[in-house]
Each structure stands twice: as C-alpha cells, then as structure tokens.
Amino acid sequence: xxxxxxxxxxxxxxxxxxxxxxxxxxxxxxxxxxxxxxxxxxxxxxxxxxxxxxxxxxxxxxxxxxxxxxxxxxxxxxxxxxxxxxxxxxxxxxxxxxxxxxxxxxxxxxxxxxxxxxxxxxxxxxxxxxxxxxxxxxxxxxxxxxxxxxxxxxxxxxxxxxxxxxxxxxxx
Amino acid sequence: xxxxxxxxxxxxxxxxxxxxxxxxxxxxxxxxxxxxxxxxxxxxxxxxxxxxxxxxxxxxxxxxxxxxxxxxxxxxxxxxxxxxxxxxxxxxxxxxxxxxxxxxxxxxxxxxxxxxxxxx
Numbered sequence: 590x591x592x593x594x595x596x597x598x599x600x601x602x603x604x605x606x607x608x609x610x611x612x613x614x615x616x617x618x619x620x621x622x623x624x625x626x627x628x629x630x631x632x633x634x635x636x637x638x639x640x641x642x643x644x645x646x647x648x649x650x651x652x653x654x655x656x657x658x659x660x661x662x663x664x665x666x667x668x669x670x671x672x673x674x675x676x677x678x679x680x681x682x683x684x685x686x687x688x689x690x691x692x693x694x695x696x697x698x699x700x701x702x703x704x705x706x707x708x709x710x711x712x713x714x715x716x717x718x719x720x721x722x723x724x725x726x727x728x729x730x731x732x733x734x735x736x737x738x739x740x741x742x743x744x745x746x747x748x749x750x751x752x753x754x755x756x757x758x759x760x761x
Numbered sequence: 762x763x764x765x766x767x768x769x770x771x772x773x774x775x776x777x778x779x780x781x782x783x784x785x786x787x788x789x790x791x792x793x794x795x796x797x798x799x800x801x802x803x804x805x806x807x808x809x810x811x812x813x814x815x816x817x818x819x820x821x822x823x824x825x826x827x828x829x830x831x832x833x834x835x836x837x838x839x840x841x842x843x844x845x846x847x848x849x850x851x852x853x854x855x856x857x858x859x860x861x862x863x864x865x866x867x868x869x870x871x872x873x874x875x876x877x878x879x880x881x
Contacts, residue, residue: 717815718811719819725840727799728799729810
C-alpha cells in the first residue's frame with residue numbers, strides 16, 4: 590500500500606505543476622485592456638489649453654458627431670509618429686479631433702503644434718494626469734473614438750495607417 | 762479664558778495632523794495593493810512612472826472626496842479591469858489558486874493520518 594501511495598502523490602504533484610506552468614506560461618503577462626467596449630464618456634471639467642477657461646465634457650460630446658479623443662504630449666516620441674495620421678483625419682469633416690494634452694507645458698506643446706501642424710478642433714490640458722485616469726488611460730498616446738457620448742473604440746499606442754482606415758470605415 | 766482658547770487651538774492643530782497622517786496612510790496602503798500597468802512587477806506605490814504618479818494623485822483626490830478604500834478599488838477595477846488589483850478575486854480562473862492550499866492541506870492530513878493508523 591505504502592509503496593503505491595507515494596509514487597501516486599509524486600505523479601499527482603508533477604501533473605498539477607505541469608498544468609499550472611502550461612497554462613501560466615501561455616498567458617501573456619502584459620496588461621491588455623479591452624478595446625471594443627461601449628462605455629459612457631467619463632465626465633470631466635478641464636482647463637482649456639490656450640487659456641484658463643474651463644471646458645465641461647457634456648458640452649463637447651453632446652452632438653451626434655464622431656469624436657476622436659487623443660491623449661498626447663510633446664515629450665512623447667510615438668505621438669510624433671501618429672501626428673501625420675491625425676493631420677489626415679483633420680480633413681475629414683465627419684469627425685472632430687479633441688486633444689488631451691497630458692502632463693505637458695504650454696511652451697513645448699505649442700511649439701510641437703507649430704512645427705507639425707495642429708489637427709485638433711479643441712485641446713484640453715491635463716496637467717497632473719488625473720483626468721486620464723478617469724478615462725482608463727495608462728500611457729501616451731491613446732485615442733478614443735466617441736459616438737453619441739459613448740466610447741466605441743479605443744486605440745492604444747500611436748495610430749497607424751490601419752487604425753486610420755478603420756476609423757474612416759467606422760465613421761462613413 | 763485665554764488659556765482655554767490656546768488649548769483648543771493646539772488640540773485642533775494636533776487633530777488635523779492626525780487626520781492628514783491617516784489620509785496618507787490609506788493612500789499608500791491602496792497604492793501598495795495596485796499593480797503598475799506600465800512597469801509590471803512593481804506596485805503603484807513603488808513605481809515612479811508617469812502613470813503611477815498620476816494614479817497616486819488620483820487616489821489622493823478620491824480620498825479627499827470622501828471615497829472609501831473599497832470604493833476606490835472598485836472604481837479602478839471598472840476603469841482598468843481586475844488585473845490592476847494584486848488581490849485576485851475568486852472566479853473561474855482563480856479558483857484553483859484559492860483551493861490549492863486547502864487541497865494540499867487535506868492531502869497532507871490524509872498522509873499523516875494514514876501513517877499514524879498504519880503504525881498502530
């Protein structure tokens with residue numbers, strides 16, 4: 590009895606360990622947020638980028654238009670990469686671009702826009718980054734496609750040509 | 762009379778101090794239980810990334826707004842998903858994790874009882 594019991598335990602432990610590692614190692618261990626959710630736009634009250642007037646989210650997203658809320662900063666290199674695609678979106682009349690200037694200073698951000706062009710219809714500034722937390726953002730750049738006060742698609746990282754095509758397809 | 766005034770002021774100041782200390786304590790307590798999403802393997806408390814700094818500020822704001830610890834956790838869970846919490850919730854994916862220690866305990870108990878029984 591004893592000689593049967595101990596190998597059985599060892600085999601059991603081995604199988605359990607194997608299953609745990611087999612499952613665990615296959616799982617990606619990086620944070621992958623859900624990008625296709627229908628969430629309400631989190632309300633915010635932020636200062637405008639150009640002056641100190643306060644902008645309320647309810648006033649921006651009230652129309653039945655498409656909006657692209659883009660979180661950007663002048664110190665963020667990938668933001669420069671996605672900038673040309675945002676400039677292409679600017680020409681599309683169906684969508685309005687709203688920039689959220691993340692932890693930036695006015696001087697650097699405005700020279701960034703002067704150099705590369707300003708694709709945004711409106712820019713709000715998030716000096717301490719707390720508004721981005723409300724949006725569930727965790728880095729720059731990040732973009733949210735909004736329709737009828739709902740986030741319909743989320744883009745993490747710089748927008749590339751594929752994303753641009755997808756946006757153009759969605760808003761058609 | 763003057764003495765009472767001064768006494769009250771001093772008491773008040775000391776109490777505010779305590780209040781503030783309590784706030785900071787819960788703040789870091791919460792930050793320690795959160796996973797930094799950019800620098801995985803570090804807690805928000807340990808990390809100095811932009812995300813973690815903002816998150817710590819946001820937690821501070823929430824505490825000042827009067828939100829409880831549980832409310833802040835559920836708020837962050839809603840925004841970032843369960844992954845941000847270090848304490849895994851009991852569900853289909855984690856039941857093995859929670860039940861394994863009990864299972865091992867039971868198996869160990871069974872071995873001991875068996876040995877004891879056979880020795881007799």
